[in-house]
Amino acid sequence: MIIDSHSHAWPRWPYQPPVPDDESRGRIEQLLHEMDRHGVDQAVLVCARIDRNPDNNDYIAECAKRYPDRIIQFADVDCSWTEAYHTPGAADRLAEAADKYALKGYTHYLRGDDDGSWFFSDEGQRFFQTTADRGLIASIAMGAHQQAPLRKLAAQFPSVPFLCHHMSGARAGEEPPYPKLKEILASAKVPNINIKMSGFAYVSQVQWDYPYSDTGWIVRALYEHFGPGRLCWGSDYPVVRSYMTYQHALEVFRSHCTFIPDADKAQILGGTLHRLLTEGQSA
Numbered sequence: 001m002i003i004d005s006h007s008h009a010w011p012r013w014p015y016q017p018p019v020p021d022d023e024s025r026g027r028i029e030q031l032l033h034e035m036d037r038h039g040v041d042q043a044v045l046v047c048a049r050i051d052r053n054p055d056n057n058d059y060i061a062e063c064a065k066r067y068p069d070r071i072i073q074f075a076d077v078d079c080s081w082t083e084a085y086h087t088p089g090a091a092d093r094l095a096e097a098a099d100k101y102a103l104k105g106y107t108h109y110l111r112g113d114d115d116g117s118w119f120f121s122d123e124g125q126r127f128f129q130t131t132a133d134r135g136l137i138a139s140i141a142m143g144a145h146q147q148a149p150l151r152k153l154a155a156q157f158p159s160v161p162f163l164c165h166h167m168s169g170a171r172a173g174e175e176p177p178y179p180k181l182k183e184i185l186a187s188a189k190v191p192n193i194n195i196k197m198s199g200f201a202y203v204s205q206v207q208w209d210y211p212y213s214d215t216g217w218i219v220r221a222l223y224e225h226f227g228p229g230r231l232c233w234g235s236d237y238p239v240v241r242s243y244m245t246y247q248h249a250l251e252v253f254r255s256h257c258t259f260i261p262d263a264d265k266a267q268i269l270g271g272t273l274h275r276l277l278t279e280g281q282s283a
Contacts, residue, residue, distance in 0.1 A: 014053055
């Protein structure tokens with residue numbers, strides 16, 4: 001089984017510059033077409049209520065009802081672009097979303113200047129206690145500089161699987177002694193922190209240079225520290241179309257990360273996430 005850990009869908013294209021196929025480029029049918037062509041069984045839809053899509057949670061919920069065997073919704077809960085970001089009532093909003101959408105997980109995007117202190121506020125603690133109580137996966141968009149507070153938080157809530165987006169902001173061009181990468185790798189000591197193997201073009205120094213061979217040492221370091229049981233492949237479709245096709249997003253990992261044995265690739269391509277989703281259901 002292959003499960004895409006990081007994809008999106010919108011009925012209105014949310015990015016600039018404008019595109020000629022504004023009302024079709026981001027729709028769920030485009031993703032399903034690509035999944036069918038390339039043998040991807042399921043996809044986690046990371047909701048993002050951005051630009052002209054304030055109803056993205058509802059849109060993805062409808063998609064999940066239409067395609068229940070293919071689509072897994074991770075709702076946007078108080079992400080950085082929302083007015084509710086780190087405001088009172090976060091735990092209640094999470095519980096409401098979990099009930100309304102029958103969630104297995106949610107996504108929360110941190111602002112770049114966020115120091116992680118909200119995690120340990122009364123509101124933040126209630127938010128993550130609700131995450132634990134509901135057996136939810138927390139899919140977090142964050143940078144390497146936010147890994148230290150995440151380690152403390154994850155140790156507090158050991159039953160919560162944390163999934164960090166896009167290699168957690170690692171960059172192939174970082175200079176020695178690689179302080180950002182070291183922060184990410186330090187989180188391998190906390191067993192419930194997991195990393196999405198997505199965003200190769202973001203990690204690379206040259207965003208058009210498929211197969212992004214300059215990212216190999218980053219991928220190898222993450223693999224060696226976290227192991228296949230804590231890494232999850234993701235496409236970032238349809239945003240990834242700015243850099244490569246869906247097939248490229250799959251093969252940049254499956255075909256070009258040749259130092260990873262096939263059995264471990266199978267875990268990263270779906271086995272790890274399937275386990276996390278199943279454990280969440282039984283929590």
